[in-house]
Amino acid sequence: MRRALALVAGVAAISATASPAVAQTPAAGLRAGAGQADITPPRTGYYLGGWTRADRLVEGQQTRLFAKAMVLEQGGRKVALVAVELFMVPGGLQQHVAEALADRGFSTGNVLISATHTHAGPGGFANYATLNTAAPNATMLFTDAKALGSLLNPVRADPQLYAFLVRQISAAIRQADDGLAPAVAGWGDEQLLGVTRNRSLEAHLANHGVQRRPGQGKVEDDPEGYGGTIDPEVDVLRVDQVVDGRRVPIGAWSQFADHGTVVKAEIRAYSGDHHAAAIRVFERTVREEADVPDDHPVVNVYGNGAEGDMSAGLDHTGPAGADEVGRAEAASMLRAWRRAGAAMTDDLPVDVRWTQTCFCGQWVEGGRVADRAYPGIPFLTGSEEGRGPLYDVTRQAWEGVKSPRTILAGHGHKAIVPVGSFPKSVPLMVVRVGDRMIASLPGEPTKESGARVKRDVLQATSPARVRKVVIAGLANEYINYITTPEEYDTQHYEGGSTMYGRLSLNLLRQSLTDLSSRLVRGQAAPPPRVYDAKRGVVPVGTPFPEGAAAGALLEDAPARVPRLGHATFSWQGGAFGADRPVGAAFVRAERRVGGGWEEVDSDLGLAMFWRTGKDGRYAARWEVPLDAPAGEYRLVVTATRYRLESSPFTVQPATSLTVAAAPAPPGAVAVRVAYPAARENVDLTARPDGVPEGEVTFTVAGEPRAVPITDGVAALRVPDGAPVAVATGAATDAHGNTNATELRLR
Structure with missing residues (x-):
């Protein structure tokens, strides 16, 4: 299902992009600020978090990793919306960040931190030691005592890394809070098709009563076709500060559901994956279009949504593939951002509710939720984009493998693997900004899980003029995957990685719906379960060394x-x-x-x-x-x-342009001029599908004929039987790059 992705081009700014004069914002109106901090550890050698293989250690850097923050304040209420380029957010780490900012009015109840879920960030910073375990390959089991010991006795969070992340994420929020100023905001949305596809299609189809064996499902089996198998929603909260009566953009909080698995484990380097490209292209374009001063912050707080089974990494690989995907995401986000510019206001509700919910065997729709966390066999083999060491040995994905009977209450027919410890209680948060409600989920919800949460929360809040619900996935804690009961019963990778059984989602839906309903009615959140997710980890570690004194x-x-x-x-x-x-x-x-x-x-x-x-x-x-x-x-x-x-x-100038014969009408010849294809895991940036403009000089019966390139193609009418060729260096793009190989057309 490879699809051409539109690259961000020089698009003329529309009226919404400009910074028109607005009325001076009253003191009671919205205030906002933006900030960022580098969270790339100044140390290699960590295993790649997300891939969690002990034989995939960081050896360098492809892109930096950042924490991006947007702080909103209105009517005495404040909330921090944060995205971090990591594979997950431990609950204890979120608590430590909030505590570091308590003097500014922040707490665990108004700091929303969502992970982008890049698989090319560091591992080893989880409060629960199980999530610090990287699986050794077969050779390492016999040759590396440290790897084997870590597998049998998971290690605590690396104190250097943990303290560094708490300090840097806190710094991003602090910078945003320092920059609070009168602001206006508004929502825009788009749909982005053709970038992602459902990597667990058969499990998804089970939601529609369609039963297919692994590998046998088709998008046509979904009642809505391809569009029904993915989450195409791109939601953007645009925020502009008001400076001397004029709007100056400071960026956006953005959401799109897409796994961070385009940059595979083989790259062995820190990378923000496609999120890095989307963030940088968006920020650069906003700064240029709105002529934002260099000393004024512009951030794209791009976390992740209901991405549990959403992936661009099935069809795109490596840094250049991530750049291509990210540019398509940025293009869609920019369209939504421009659309939001026409409906900006300082008078929009900002409110938040938070609670702590326990998986304690309570009754939910469908029965009792499990009160003990266990993975299933598919959890051990990894996902389609990059299987784990067990798959390397057995060549089996173990998807669809079930127990003939229920072993533990609430876990259905999961073939249980009795290993690991996982959070017993999870934080949940809903944030209202204008006519949208953001609902957090503490892990990786599938597309359909997200859809059911959106439906329930919207039904509970639409009488209060909430128009749309947006999912913030991988937020404030990590309990692995969140699947629907139907998906869980198939026991694909996502279902096998849903730790609290087949009704986990139903408990989260119930809690989020109640929380949202309380918010719009002006009621307090239910009392949270007292729970310390820190697990004895403290943000105290020796600083990273400064490196060599000379090079x-x-x-x-x-x-x-x-x-x-x-x-x-x-x-x-x-x-x-x-x-x-x-x-x-x-x-x-x-x-x-x-x-x-x-x-x-x-x-x-x-x-x-x-x-x-x-x-x-x-x-x-x-x-x-x-x-x-x-x-x-x-x-x-x-x-x-x-x-x-x-x-x-x-x-x-490059001499690597390619020239190939293209279809042409009778009496004409045509060629397609393109840039060389990016080499997987070698080249770093995406290339346009074709040379957008330039010139080709055809040699017709010995005479040169220059023709412009339009959308990658140059065409020319020629006499019947006349010899036609394109000589070396005769095809050029607008920058003077040429071809090195002659093409004889006839």
Whole structure:
């Protein structure tokens, strides 16, 4: 189901994008602020959280990881909406972040932290030790005593990493709170089709009474077809500050359901996956379109929604694939953001309710919920995008494997694996902003689980003029997956990873509906269960080391680099990536302009990649953009304690355009001109489907005929029988890149 994804192009700003004068915001109106902090650990060597394989350790960085925050305040009520580029949010960590901000009026009840669910962030920061366990492969079981010991006796959270994350996430919220100013806000939405598909289709179809064996389901089996198998909703809360009577955007809180599994475990580097591309493209475009000053924050607080079975990682792989997916998401978010610009107001309700709900065997729709957490066999084999070590050995996914009878109450026919410990109680939060209600879920809800929560909450709140419900998944705690009873009964990976049995969702639906109903009626939340999710973990750890005092050049940059090629540079520094500064660029690309150097890119963006290890040998590469001005460049390393520069190198036009015959009407010839396909796990950025504009010079019977390229195609009418060719260098794009291979058409 590969589908072409639309890339963000230069779109003319519509009237909603401008910053029209508005009435001065009264003191009682909305106030808002935005902030961010670098949460990329200044250390490699952690296993990749999400993939949780002990043989997939971090060796470098493809993109930075960030915490993004938006604080809203109105009528004495305050709420922090936060997204972190991690695979999950432990409940104890959320509690520690809230406590660090108590002096500012924050608590566990008004800080909503949602994970993007990138699988290329660090592991090892969970309050529950089971979630710090990375599965060893078969060889490691016999050769690595540490890996085996960790499997049998899960380790506590790494104190350095845990304290670092609490400190940096708190800093993002603090920055947003410091920047509170009069503001206006509004919602926009879009639908994004063709990017994701349901990776557990047969389990999803069970919701419609359609029974199919694993691998036998078809999207046509869903009553609504493909659109019914995914969650296509893109919801964007746009927020603009009011500065001297004019609107200045500070960004948005955005939601779309999509697993963070495009960048696979083989990359072995920190990466925000497709979220990183969506965030950066959105922020850059908003800043440019609205002419936001450089010192004014613009953030895209993009977490995740009902993504349990939603994935772009089935059809896209590697950094370039993540860039492609993220740009499509950003394009949809930007359309929603522009639409929201026409309905901005400072007079919209902002309110929040929070409680703590226990899986304690209480009655819910369908019976009693389980009071003990257990995984099933499919939990051990991983998902379709990247199976685990057990699958490597058995070549079996173990999906659909069930017990012939119920072993434990509430768990149905799950083939129980009696391992691990998981949160017994979970926080739930609903946030009203204007006519939308945000409902949190403490794990990975499937598309249909999210739909049922949306339906119930909307039914309870629509009399109070709530128009739509938005899911914040992976929020404030992590209990793995959340499936419908029908999906659970199929015992695919998601059902096998639903820890509290087949009625888990029904308890969460019941609690969220009650919480939402209380909010719109102005009633207090039900008393929360007293529960300490910290598990004895404290945010106290020795700071990460500052790295080497000096660096030494090992291999200089090449003398010439073509566009779309890689400028490389290596040096000797400190072990395990400790040389990288937090919150500042580590590796920069600079271009000579006049008598000085101007920064054009850095490892804070999407086109840098560096690796290192325990030996402290670093290797970096920068992917030169297809439109980079030709000229002299250099790479600069700015570590915590030293600085290195490569020798200057020349960026040249690429000669890698491809020219192929295209369909043409009688009496004409046509060619399609394209950029080279991105190489999986090598190239870092997406390329357009075709060269959007440029020129092709055909040679017709020995005579040159220049024709413009339109949407990747150049066509020309030619005499019958005349020989036609496109010579080397005869096809060029708007930036002067050319083809290196001749094409003879006839």
